[in-house]
Amino acid sequence: MTSDPRPLLEGRTVSKFFGGLAAVNNVDFAVYPGEIVGLIGPNGSGKTTLFDCLSRLQKIDGGQVFFKGRDVTGARPYQVARMGLTRTFQSVRVYRKMTVLRNMLISHQWRDTSLWRMLRPSPASTAHRARQLLEFLQIEHLADEEAGRLSGGQRRLLEIGMALMPDPDILLLDEATSGVNPTLIETIKDRIRTLNAQGKTFLLIEHNINFIADLCSRVYVLNYGEKLAEGAPLEILQNEAVIDAYFGA
Amino acid sequence: MGTGPPASRIAQKAKKKPPFPFFAPVYSLLAGWTGLAFWLLLLLLLALYPYTGVSSVALFVGSQIFVLVTLASNWNLIGGMTGYVDFGHAVFFGIGAYIMGILVTGTPLLISPEWGFWQALPASGFAAALFALLVGLPTLRLKGPYFSIAMLGTLVAMREIARVLRPITGGGVGLNLPPLLNRLGDYYLMLAVMGLVVSLIWWIQRSEFGQSLIAIREDEIGAEMRGINTTLHKITAFMIAAFFTGIVGGFWAWQNTYIDPDVVFVEARTVEMVMMSMLGGLGTVWGPPLGAVVIYFLQDLLWGNLSGVHLLPLGLLLVVIVLFMPEGILGTLGDRSSTSLGRLLSRVGRSR
Numbered sequence: 391m392t393s394d395p396r397p398l399l400e401g402r403t404v405s406k407f408f409g410g411l412a413a414v415n416n417v418d419f420a421v422y423p424g425e426i427v428g429l430i431g432p433n434g435s436g437k438t439t440l441f442d443c444l445s446r447l448q449k450i451d452g453g454q455v456f457f458k459g460r461d462v463t464g465a466r467p468y469q470v471a472r473m474g475l476t477r478t479f480q481s482v483r484v485y486r487k488m489t490v491l492r493n494m495l496i497s498h499q500w501r502d503t504s505l506w507r508m509l510r511p512s513p514a515s516t517a518h519r520a521r522q523l524l525e526f527l528q529i530e531h532l533a534d535e536e537a538g539r540l541s542g543g544q545r546r547l548l549e550i551g552m553a554l555m556p557d558p559d560i561l562l563l564d565e566a567t568s569g570v571n572p573t574l575i576e577t578i579k580d581r582i583r584t585l586n587a588q589g590k591t592f593l594l595i596e597h598n599i600n601f602i603a604d605l606c607s608r609v610y611v612l613n614y615g616e617k618l619a620e621g622a623p624l625e626i627l628q629n630e631a632v633i634d635a636y637f638g639a
Numbered sequence: 640m641g642t643g644p645p646a647s648r649i650a651q652k653a654k655k656k657p658p659f660p661f662f663a664p665v666y667s668l669l670a671g672w673t674g675l676a677f678w679l680l681l682l683l684l685l686a687l688y689p690y691t692g693v694s695s696v697a698l699f700v701g702s703q704i705f706v707l708v709t710l711a712s713n714w715n716l717i718g719g720m721t722g723y724v725d726f727g728h729a730v731f732f733g734i735g736a737y738i739m740g741i742l743v744t745g746t747p748l749l750i751s752p753e754w755g756f757w758q759a760l761p762a763s764g765f766a767a768a769l770f771a772l773l774v775g776l777p778t779l780r781l782k783g784p785y786f787s788i789a790m791l792g793t794l795v796a797m798r799e800i801a802r803v804l805r806p807i808t809g810g811g812v813g814l815n816l817p818p819l820l821n822r823l824g825d826y827y828l829m830l831a832v833m834g835l836v837v838s839l840i841w842w843i844q845r846s847e848f849g850q851s852l853i854a855i856r857e858d859e860i861g862a863e864m865r866g867i868n869t870t871l872h873k874i875t876a877f878m879i880a881a882f883f884t885g886i887v888g889g890f891w892a893w894q895n896t897y898i899d900p901d902v903v904f905v906e907a908r909t910v911e912m913v914m915m916s917m918l919g920g921l922g923t924v925w926g927p928p929l930g931a932v933v934i935y936f937l938q939d940l941l942w943g944n945l946s947g948v949h950l951l952p953l954g955l956l957l958v959v960i961v962l963f964m965p966e967g968i969l970g971t972l973g974d975r976s977s978t979s980l981g982r983l984l985s986r987v988g989r990s991r
Contacts, residue, residue, distance in 0.1 A: 471866035483861035500866035
């Protein structure tokens with residue numbers, strides 16, 4: 391991967407405390423344009439909390455977050471979303487009572503949406519893009535289903551589709567493969583590669599080490615909220631400290 | 640690409656059951672432009688109704704029903720579509736009523752000259768909307784039951800404030816408005832307000848703004864993370880709902896010619912709004928108006944035959960709705976697999 395010297399998404403000494411517990415402690419973090427970066431670590435190591443800090447869902451207690459060179463430490467989630475950062479969630483968040491298509495439509499790019507447009511039904515161009523993405527994710531046959539009726543794996547695909555709707559610059563995927571069957575995992579992997587080739591940057595939280603090793607150029611390892619290691623996937627997998635953290639001494 | 644998703648079979652199995660046969664054409668007609676066309680036709684018929692030589696009592700009943708439909712539709716915007724179950728929505732009714740009372744009597748505040756009805760009516764709406772902004776900013780941050788309780792608290796607090804602010808509100812003695820009876824005028828005014836509000840809800844529901852409200856109801860964090868300014872959208876919906884509730888409150892005060900804290904800031908009025916919306920179908924456009932009409936006639940019937948205990952069957956009805964048809968009349972008929980009453984009915988239909 392070619393690395394721009396300026397990171398697309400950067401966290402400087404990010405800290406987040408829950409009471410006395412440091413969920414994320416002084417983590418420096420950078421994702422460069424065009425990269426696929428992995429974030430791994432044992433359960434409770436602070437991966438999702440770091441995601442929440444970067445996507446502004448959680449207020450951070452220390453440090454700063456930069457996106458596209460702008461300080462977004464105090465921004466609200468919808469603001470970074472409009473700037474081009476979208477994400478999925480470990481426990482899938484879709485609008486269950488709405489159809490798959492409507493889920494997609496309402497996830498369009500809200501930046502520069504005029505009041506007049508908001509007072510109208512979604513335009514045909516949005517519907518066209520939604521259907522294209524559903525096709526790309528191989529769930530176009532479910533367009534008129536209620537999202538609450540989909541299987542877990544299908545919901546994950548839908549959520550990825552919703553994250554793609556606004557044409558973001560970076561996607562943060564939180565355990566996109568958990569609960570998904572092996573065939574579908576291959577589909578997701580394939581789609582991430584295609585999108586990355588088209589210029590999208592990815593940050594992935596994963597427990598599926600093969601998935602990470604196949605896709606990522608760089609991997610961060612968290613343990614007890616602190617950065618344990620950072621480097622290429624194969625180096626990381628041979629790192630003593632990482633093996634310790636995962637399998638115990 | 641070649642490997643077809645095997646999970647598609649699961650979705651096939653979970654396919655929605657179609658609406659009941661007799662209801663299917665009606666249900667599809669209610670969606671979209673035809674629904675609005677029917678609504679406008681109904682409004683036209685209601686506008687011609689007084690020309691059939693009806694009594695002033697019938698006109699009064701008409702305007703009462705229009706009031707209920709308007710209230711139910713309004714409540715549905717925040718409680719049904721946005722998912723913020725407002726147990727204190729009558730507070731906006733009360734504020735509208737008091738603004739009307741204070742402005743047209745003039746005496747308590749020594750406003751001179753007193754305002755006319757047509758000047759005071761928009762003021763009732765705007766005052767309620769402004770109050771919604773002030774109250775909504777803190778309370779709409781709360782989720783689920785916490786929001787409901789906070790709004791209930793607001794209602795009770797406003798009732799006591801109205802009681803204490805005697806120089807302005809007349810305190811417990813209340814305010815007497817000029818008794819100017821105009822049943823025909825009342826009928827047409829409330830018909831217009833009802834027509835406007837329900838059409839507005841129809842418009843909102845199919846707009847991206849309305850869809851964003853439903854998205855907020857379904858998953859607020861997800862909506863925010865996908866670029867929707869949830870605070871702005873919630874407050875806007877809340878203020879619209881409050882505005883028209885305030886208008887209705889102002890009208891009611893004028894029509895009733897007397898207000899005091901205990902007749903305008905009443906929990907029962909909120910419960911009524913909730914019940915009408917739920918009976919008809921929460922979050923749908925046509926459900927709450929339908930529920931309002933049913934509840935009105937039911938109340939009338941119970942009042943006449945069971946005075947004294949007439950609230951009991953209504954309470955039981957609420958329990959039955961929540962237990963067996965949480966999606967209301969329209970929801971149950973539209974998707975019979977979604978509620979237990981719908982499933983029961985389709986089972987009965989099959990065994991025959």
